[in-house]
Amino acid sequence: MRSDELPLSRAVVDRGAHLRDEHHLAAFLATSTTRVVLVREGRVPVDGTGALVLSTVADARATSGRTDEDPWLLLGVDDEIAYLGLRVAGSPDETTDLPREGSPADRLVHATTASTHAASSRSDEQHAHHAPPAAREAVRWASPREIGAALPARDAGLVTTAVALDAWHERHPRCPRCGGPTRVTQAGWVRACTVDGSEHYPRTDPAVIMAVLDADDRLLLGHARAWAPARYSTLAGFVEPGESLEHAVRREVAEETGVVVGDVTYAGSQPWPFPASLMVAFVGRALTTDVQVDGVEVELARWFTRDELARAIVDGHVIPPSSSSIARALIEDWFGGPLPHTTATF
């Protein structure tokens, strides 16, 4: 796999780390070409065609009802357009915080989006926005987990960063050293303690995910206790303190299935901001094939040949991971192409 082709790894916007200060943020907020990704509880607004809805600063402010500068996030600058995230407070009513629909500014944003797509790479052309106005107005909140694979590269990168930063702010309101309140600085990339002055940065937790293959090139897939029936995926787990990535691969596979892994080869990575993971993918070569699941996290695990997996998917006995996930890419790399669709009805 190529990491830069994975759905949530395709960021193309310059993150503009040198612009993360109050002076630049204020300038971007005062610039009419600035575009805003609203983010609310891990989700972003998309229209009826699944395209990301970008707002002007004025529309975003009107939507959020917030006038302070704390919820703004500088996502980056591309082609002289600044992209900001705006954190919108959650609400039980799904529709109250949606961006205003059909305003002249909104249509302008869509026009900009379409022309940008037309001028960008070939893989983005299929996403160019030619939907009728009615489809554009059916705006809803959606997770990048759901829509990531269908977004053009620019929007996938913006959304992934916005959702990751929002999740970090949401979970880290206080200073981890003294428990004091913190305030947001550096255009959303730092929280500074108002008591001891310490600075705190967004966290990313590495997790390993692995295609484990045996000597016959069969693939080991597991079913977690917490998942819907028939859902199978590659094994995965968080890296522990004091552990290398390769060690984490071998430990997780041994803990969850009892299989001993020898050689471990890096395959790619993808941010997975639900809430703060970086999925680091590997191919592991199994030295043993006896499977004994832990029964705690992993309930079932088994080896599949390519034919067995294809048949199980078609029959509905195996539901593979979503097309946004790096697990899907690992499985399709091994499979040699796209997985078949099921013919079963649920």
Ligand SMILES: [Zn+2]
């Ligand atoms: Zn403190």
